[in-house]
Amino acid sequence: MPVVRLRAPLSELAGGRRELELDGVTVAEVLRALEREHPDVRGWILDERGLIREHINVFVNKDYGREDTPVGAQDRLHVLPAISGG
Amino acid sequence: MTQLLVGTKKGLFALEGQAGKPFEVTSRAFAGEPVEFATRDPRSGRYLACVTSAFYGPKVFYTDDLAGEWEQADGLELPEGAEKPLERLWTVVPAEDDGHLYAGGAPGVLFESTDGGATWELNKAFWDQPTRPEWSPGAGGMCMHSIATWPGDPSRIALAISAVGVWLSDDAGQTWRHGNKGLYPRYMPEEAREDTIDLCVHNMHRAPTRPDRLFIQFHGGVYRSDDAGESWVSIADGLPSDFGFPMVLDPADPDSAYVIPLVADLDRTTPEGRVRVYETRDAGASWIEHGDGLPSDNAYLTILRQAFCGEGSGSTMGLYFGATSGDVFGSGDAGKTWSTAVTNLPPVHSVRAA
Numbered sequence: 001m002p003v004v005r006l007r008a009p010l011s012e013l014a015g016g017r018r019e020l021e022l023d024g025v026t027v028a029e030v031l032r033a034l035e036r037e038h039p040d041v042r043g044w045i046l047d048e049r050g051l052i053r054e055h056i057n058v059f060v061n062k063d064y065g066r067e068d069t070p071v072g073a074q075d076r077l078h079v080l081p082a083i084s085g086g
Numbered sequence: 087m088t089q090l091l092v093g094t095k096k097g098l099f100a101l102e103g104q105a106g107k108p109f110e111v112t113s114r115a116f117a118g119e120p121v122e123f124a125t126r127d128p129r130s131g132r133y134l135a136c137v138t139s140a141f142y143g144p145k146v147f148y149t150d151d152l153a154g155e156w157e158q159a160d161g162l163e164l165p166e167g168a169e170k171p172l173e174r175l176w177t178v179v180p181a182e183d184d185g186h187l188y189a190g191g192a193p194g195v196l197f198e199s200t201d202g203g204a205t206w207e208l209n210k211a212f213w214d215q216p217t218r219p220e221w222s223p224g225a226g227g228m229c230m231h232s233i234a235t236w237p238g239d240p241s242r243i244a245l246a247i248s249a250v251g252v253w254l255s256d257d258a259g260q261t262w263r264h265g266n267k268g269l270y271p272r273y274m275p276e277e278a279r280e281d282t283i284d285l286c287v288h289n290m291h292r293a294p295t296r297p298d299r300l301f302i303q304f305h306g307g308v309y310r311s312d313d314a315g316e317s318w319v320s321i322a323d324g325l326p327s328d329f330g331f332p333m334v335l336d337p338a339d340p341d342s343a344y345v346i347p348l349v350a351d352l353d354r355t356t357p358e359g360r361v362r363v364y365e366t367r368d369a370g371a372s373w374i375e376h377g378d379g380l381p382s383d384n385a386y387l388t389i390l391r392q393a394f395c396g397e398g399s400g401s402t403m404g405l406y407f408g409a410t411s412g413d414v415f416g417s418g419d420a421g422k423t424w425s426t427a428v429t430n431l432p433p434v435h436s437v438r439a440a
Contacts, residue, residue: 062278078275083224083249083286
């Protein structure tokens with residue numbers, strides 16, 4: 001299963017976990033799985049439309065990902081605050 | 087008597103006074119308009135201001151007399167068909183040739199003037215960089231905020247952009263190349279850090295008496311280069327935080343740099359509610375904390391990238407910075423002691439000694 005890597009404060013919302021294995025074949029599916037497993041994350045990465053928030057970057061391994069970017073079982077998703085925020 | 091040009095969210099303020107004492111506001115221009123940056127070209131005495139009207143877009147204005155009229159400069163626009171309009175102008179810097187100036191702006195653009203700032207032309211070689219479609223902005227847009235000329239050699243220029251790293255030219259801006267080796271972007275995944283060009287430089291300065299040395303305040307990191315910007319080494323050890331925006335050098339001392347750390351990208355305020363300036367005099371091997379006279383109790387200030395400047399050099403060097411709180415602080419002894427120059431201005435974008 002793909003691995004999602006989180007930093008604070010998102011890792012705190014995910015029960016203190018910085019790495020989680022989650023189901024899904026697209027970025028959006030994996031992030032929805034994260035929300036199901038850790039409901040406190042809901043609304044922090046994906047907005048109410050299901051889109052990645054403007055100042056959040058989701059990488060699939062080393063490349064920028066979007067909601068529909070395919071994710072394989074060996075991939076790592078990094079969820080990071082964008083430098084465009086703050 | 088020192089004259090300060092303070093660009094704010096609501097106009098340009100000219101202040102006069104002596105470091106260590108309160109300053110007086112002597113004039114205000116562009117009332118209500120965001121003034122990103124203002125400076126005085128020491129060669130001509132001309133004042134130049136970057137003004138970004140929310141209604142009418144970014145402009146450069148100039149005047150030879152602060153009490154007189156400002157004129158609008160021509161030519162600060164992007165080519166027809168550009169994906170975005172010119173968004174903001176972040177800096178104006180005198181070049182090495184007489185009457186020659188550079189201006190940097192967003193989205194990652196360089197302009198040149200050869201008539202003292204009255205007319206400008208886009209640097210096409212930089213505009214046409216083939217990787218431009220992949221460039222990413224920082225929080226303030228894709229701003230070219232730092233333009234470091236080489237004293238005595240007009241052909242050598244270094245630029246810095248948030249967030250497209252350092253660019254170097256050895257032919258007066260006809261060709262450009264990256265100068266990013268050693269910069270370490272913590273905000274990227276580990277596997278992407280080596281190759282990325284999403285490098286968020288917040289400020290860059292060249293040491294005038296040793297021009298192959300430059301200093302950078304990065305988006306998480308403080309760096310020094312001793313090879314004209316080709317490569318960089320971390321000098322952040324000893325700082326309370328390696329995040330911040332502004333930076334000043336003592337022009338007479340190539341081992342010197344001043345920074346004003348903020349907590350982090352997610353909390354852009356002065357650490358522990360105390361305002362402190364940090365100085366190195368050994369090229370970053372160690373840092374000296376200065377807070378005497380600065381707010382130290384529940385002072386959560388934000389100091390923006392152009393809001394810190396120096397005047398003169400050595401032990402009597404003047405240092406001035408302004409915060410988004412509207413306060414401006416000054417030191418007349420190279421940072422050892424500070425006092426409040428003025429309070430209650432609009433949020434401060436830039437401070438330059440005229």
